[in-house]
Amino acid sequence: MEQKKFLIIGAGLAGTTLAHELLKARQQVTLVDKGENHATAIAAGMVNPMVFRRMNKSWRLDECMQDAVPYYLKLEEKFQKQLYFPITIRRMFSSLQEREFWEKRQEIDEFKSYLNTINEADNNYSEAINEFGSGRLNQAFWVDALAYYEGNRNYFQSIDCLLDEEFDLAQFDEKTASYKGVEYDKVVFCCGYLNKYIPFFAEAPVEQTKGQTVTIESTDLPEDESLNRKCFVLPLGNHIFRIGATYEWNDESLTTSESSKDLLLEHLSVLGDFPLKILDQSVGVRPTVLDRRPIMGQHPELNKLFIFNGLGTKGYLMAPTLAKDMRAFLLEGKEMDKEVSLERFWGR
Numbered sequence: 001m002e003q004k005k006f007l008i009i010g011a012g013l014a015g016t017t018l019a020h021e022l023l024k025a026r027q028q029v030t031l032v033d034k035g036e037n038h039a040t041a042i043a044a045g046m047v048n049p050m051v052f053r054r055m056n057k058s059w060r061l062d063e064c065m066q067d068a069v070p071y072y073l074k075l076e077e078k079f080q081k082q083l084y085f086p087i088t089i090r091r092m093f094s095s096l097q098e099r100e101f102w103e104k105r106q107e108i109d110e111f112k113s114y115l116n117t118i119n120e121a122d123n124n125y126s127e128a129i130n131e132f133g134s135g136r137l138n139q140a141f142w143v144d145a146l147a148y149y150e151g152n153r154n155y156f157q158s159i160d161c162l163l164d165e166e167f168d169l170a171q172f173d174e175k176t177a178s179y180k181g182v183e184y185d186k187v188v189f190c191c192g193y194l195n196k197y198i199p200f201f202a203e204a205p206v207e208q209t210k211g212q213t214v215t216i217e218s219t220d221l222p223e224d225e226s227l228n229r230k231c232f233v234l235p236l237g238n239h240i241f242r243i244g245a246t247y248e249w250n251d252e253s254l255t256t257s258e259s260s261k262d263l264l265l266e267h268l269s270v271l272g273d274f275p276l277k278i279l280d281q282s283v284g285v286r287p288t289v290l291d292r293r294p295i296m297g298q299h300p301e302l303n304k305l306f307i308f309n310g311l312g313t314k315g316y317l318m319a320p321t322l323a324k325d326m327r328a329f330l331l332e333g334k335e336m337d338k339e340v341s342l343e344r345f346w347g348r
């Protein structure tokens with residue numbers, strides 16, 4: 001395949017997964033990232049195969065799992081650092097109805113590898129308030145988000161693929177796709193929630209959903225599973241846990257708030273009255289889309305410009321698969337999945 005020159009703006013999950021895909025296909029890649037990341041690096045990095053609210057599998061789950069696990073394991077080798085941490089999620093049911101829903105699903109073939117059959121031990125689970133029993137979810141994992149972001153920065157710097165700077169619009173010609181005097185074949189904007197500052201794609205409806213988490217120390221919470229009900233409790237080892245996350249719509253301020261901390265602790269109290277010490281509180285902003293699907297595609301008029309954004313709350317699960325889709329779209333002209341295509345909003 002002919003080698004093309006790609007410029008990718010943003011080295012979060014979207015930009016890095018795409019850059020690895022393009023490099024694998026022997027393309028020339030330059031990433032631009034200003035080194036301030038407020039989603040990929042601060043995320044809890046949880047990969048929960050289910051959407052508990054509707055007790056459905058995540059979108060394109062089986063395919064995404066098949067791509068995601070090897071992707072993170074391969075990067076571990078590259079970075080010489082653990083990124084991938086398997087974990088069992090224990091859903092504490094909030095109603096009889098939810099429990100019945102699980103019981104129905106656990107009988108269906110396509111759910112069997114994810115949902116464990118509820119047993120006596122799940123019914124009698126005593127490490128959290130247990131009104132309606134609990135269910136264990138397989139194949140979940142979490143990614144060390146900061147290590148992912150920093151590992152990628154170091155890696156792309158080491159192979160001379162990263163410009164560590166703010167993308168300078170004044171030095172970009174959108175018609176020829178030239179940046180700082182170098183002409184590129186294709187430019188892909190992967191700017192996360194900052195997309196609205198990129199004039200060419202400001203019309204793409206990427207929203208900002210602020211999220212906060214608290215990190216606590218407690219000797220009373222289980223360390224071998226991630227409890228889940230109203231919030232997630234992610235064990236990080238040594239009695240340290242991350243509790244998350246809030247959803248604060250259309251707020252891109254990067255400040256933590258007492259009210260969000262109180263809300264997370266209130267959600268935790270639904271699981272039990274755990275003595276704890278607060279160690280930290282973090283804040284970030286997710287790029288989200290109202291219909292809960294990412295936005296990917298080509299600019300309707302400026303045909304060298306592309307977008308890969310809107311990864312939302314399931315970014316760590318979906319990004320490796322969607323980066324493959326994006327590579328096929330960019331290199332082979334393969335049609336974009338209609339559910340994520342930019343065309344569903346713009347430029348049909």
Ligand SMILES: Cc1cc2nc3c(=O)[nH]c(=O)nc-3n(C[C@H](O)[C@H](O)[C@H](O)COP(=O)(O)OP(=O)(O)OC[C@H]3O[C@@H](n4cnc5c(N)ncnc54)[C@H](O)[C@@H]3O)c2cc1C
Nearest residue numbers: 010012013014034039040044045046167192211284315316
């Ligand atoms: C509190 C919180 C918890 C989360 N937890 C989870 C979770 O448990 N599991 C999960 O899957 N997802 C989670 N997410 C969501 C996940 O973080 C996002 O889906 C994902 O990180 C989005 O990646 P991105 O590359 O699109 O955006 P970003 O990570 O925001 O990356 C965009 C990059 O572009 C760069 N950039 C932007 N504009 C410019 C410019 N003009 N010049 C140069 N560089 C620029 C930025 O510096 C940034 O590095 C969470 C998010 C938050 C906020």
